[in-house]
Amino acid sequence: MQKNPISQNKPAIIKKPFGKLPNGKEVFCYTLSTESGMELDVINYGASLVSLKIPLENGNKVEVVLGFESLSNYINSFSLPSAPYFGTLVGRFAGRINQAQFTLNDKVISLTKNHIPHQIHGGLEGFSKAFWEVTVADSNSITLEYCSKNGEENFLGEVRTQITYSLTEERELKVLMHAKSDQDTIINLTQHSYFNLDGHSDTLVNQELLVNATETLEATSENIPTGKFINLNGHGYDFSTPKKCPTSIDTTFVLSKENAIAATLFSKKNNLKMSVITNQPAVHIYVGGNCFNQITGKENANYLSLSGICFEAQNFPDAPNHKHFPSAILKKGDTYIHNTTFKFEKL
Template identity: 50%
Template sequence: MEIKHISHILDGSAIKSFGLLSDNEEILSLELKNKNGMKAQIINYGATLTSLQIPVATGGYVDVVLGFDTLESYLASYHLPSAPYFGTTVGRYAGRIDKGVFTLNDTTFQLNTNNNGNALHGGNVGFGQKVWNITHITSGDNPSVTLSLWSADLEEYYPGDLQVDLTYTLTEENELKLDYTATSTKDTVINLTHHSYFNLDGHAADLSNQTLFIASEKILETNAEHIPTGNFTALLDHDFDFRTAKKCPQSIDNSFVIASENEVAAILSSTTNKLQMKVFTNQPSVHIYVGGNCFETLKGKENATYHPFSGICFETQNFPDAPNHVHFPNSVLKKGETYRHKTVYRFENIN
């Protein structure tokens, strides 16, 4: 089913208006809730996760993702000196592509550039700024919502009509599962990711009382513009070796190479709320970014002031600039094939 311009209860899932765009198109907010009381709120602007409330052992709930209370603030955030992409679905290509150029099937494509002459997170108007259709909802155990987006051939100068479907599922094991699929009418490149900023002490706190574990022995080497050189940096004796958990860094913007989808890729832990989040994915890397700065221009949810140490992103994805490095994992989606990406954020109480 395609759901537009409605405000009611459907199968126990609350759908309400989140505001109007300049052309009066209504943006909808939908809430998923499991039997433990965990709640996820998602809007169809950018297929964005706006709130994720987790029950904690210390009592009550904590909202663990940064976001805004109004659609107007999400729209305005893309005009900040550095757009935060709070909770959005990033595409067609997450991360940077060098000079916005890649060659596919002997044809060179020049993408729109939006970051120091490079293409970042899909270009000038990426998937986080698109209105997605709510196409399917389930309730009861493991409630879910599927959102769909059609991206036209040569939008942002990427080849092929691309059909993307994203299903958010809230499991009874307190997991938020993201399942992406995509098909294209032409060979193209693709790299989708989720861009929530997590903070287990609450979206208005900082990360100072949280620790980070990443199951990675190397990161991508990058130049001054954060473009991969094609080389790797070993993490032995490196500040970013998080194979033994340690405090969250105050500044990081790096892609960590991870091995197996069956093993945990990363863990964020809070001693304050006795809560941890485990990250699982079938993608070859997790890009870690600490930030959230709104430059004292926009207020976050509940009038929070976000700053550069407000939250941490776990952007599970392919390598940035993979189309330009033959030894990087394949980023080409061929006509007739299906792109599949799975990521799970699992929340657990700890002693």
């Protein structure tokens, strides 16, 4: 993947300073927009999605993702009792890896542990705390790139990853991720935004959820997949028809169709629905966002345990340790491709 110069052929993207990292690198916030009124803010710390505003029928706009107004809050959020990973690109491996260990090409790989005794969301630093270079930017699309060195978090291979956020006039946020490695390695990326269609300062209690899945992954008390599947027929997590959003969920839903609607969130308050479409084999759904009264969200919002819902389109957690799960191996020279679209429509 070649690094491209910032585009000069389209209207300029709005770029504003967002703070400096402890190493002195300056982080910027990039605002994308469409003629139909969608607005997206992205920062190059963690390739994080900070803000997404959707126009409503009444002429107003609703802020549908949780986030912070300062870089320091993003940095400090990783020290909360449960780090929220607001809007970040999670990698190299989203979700948990049992005992922070797996075997690749007959070699046991022991990773860093940040969810003792396991690894979660790529380790101690991961992609979510990385400084990403902006390679292409215009009014409705931005591409960021990060080169993960061989041995980072004890993963094998130098992995170069790109993520592109694009807005369309059909009120879609398209997320495209590419990655290549110079050695065989494993990879599982996801976009980790917390959505709330009633507005980021509201709760999820009046919204409904639909998930197009007939199975979930069985997991231990530490949320490590056992390798077994749970049939959702008659189960409390059967969202094959719209139901109230659960007050607590941290579960992987197995998707049967690629590039089809995986899940849909409904807001009667704003007459709005959001569909999640992905080429990934699973969507891990998590309700949360709690900042434990320690960090204030955008517009002085107090984010609590029911503030947002994540749709983590991805491979199965702990896939490298289960031969019957979809392979998470990225072969040397091959290209990992991940597509997820968040589409907003009237009810």
